[in-house]
Amino acid sequence: MTLNYSITLLNANKTMIFNFQKLHLSIRTMSSKISVTEERKLEKQRKKLVDQIIRVDHAGEMGASFIYKGQMAVLGKSSIAPLIQEMKEHEEKHLAKFEELLVDYNVRPTILIPLWKLAGFTLGAGCSLLGEKGAMACTVAVExxxxxxxxxxxxxxxxxxxxxxxELIQIIKQFRDDEQEHHDIGLAHGAEEAPMYRLLTAIIGAGCKGAIFLSERI
Ligand SMILES: [Fe+2]
Ligand SMILES: [Fe+2]
Structure with a gap:
């Protein structure tokens, strides 16, 4: 009687241990499946963010290069030409880096590139027609x-x-400092004294925000 009872108890324990091991195993499998799904989701989110950043920054640097090209077309012989030329060269370096990043990160450029070129040049040249301070107002608004x-x-x-x-964070931080310098150059050279400074800044700001919104997406 005692022997039968002990054997039954032993079997029950074995079954419990076995079931517990099975449960433990299925929990581990489930949690590893969840973490793989979660990792894929996070990687997808990251890829989307990085794609948007590189696409829009490439477009923006293209636009900036053309703004300074436009400024040079009008003010290339003025006293502020060396300053504009210097900022133009910075933008061209930024653009070249984003061209590289497009390839490295396998990102498609925005289809709006021709528009960025045209809008950039028109903006740079148009503001420069208001004079040197007009060009600087454009620089301050954009930068x-x-x-x-x-x-x-x-x-x-x-x-x-x-x-x-x-790597991308470091690159953008460095470019951000260059853009801040351009902004400060504009302020130091009479941007705020340009005709219709406030209106000009508001229009340029709104235009750029719209272009950024679109270029992150298409
Ligand atoms: Fe730039
Ligand atoms: Fe800039």
């Missing part, structure tokens, strides 16, 4: 927006995946 835009992107990447996007 203020770009600086804020780059700050927002760095923040988004820091909140997303700072380790994986370290």
């Amino acid at each position: 203020a927006l770009v600086t804020k835009h780059y700050d927002d992107q760095v923040e988004a990447m820091l909140n997303n995946n700072p380790k994986l996007d370290q």
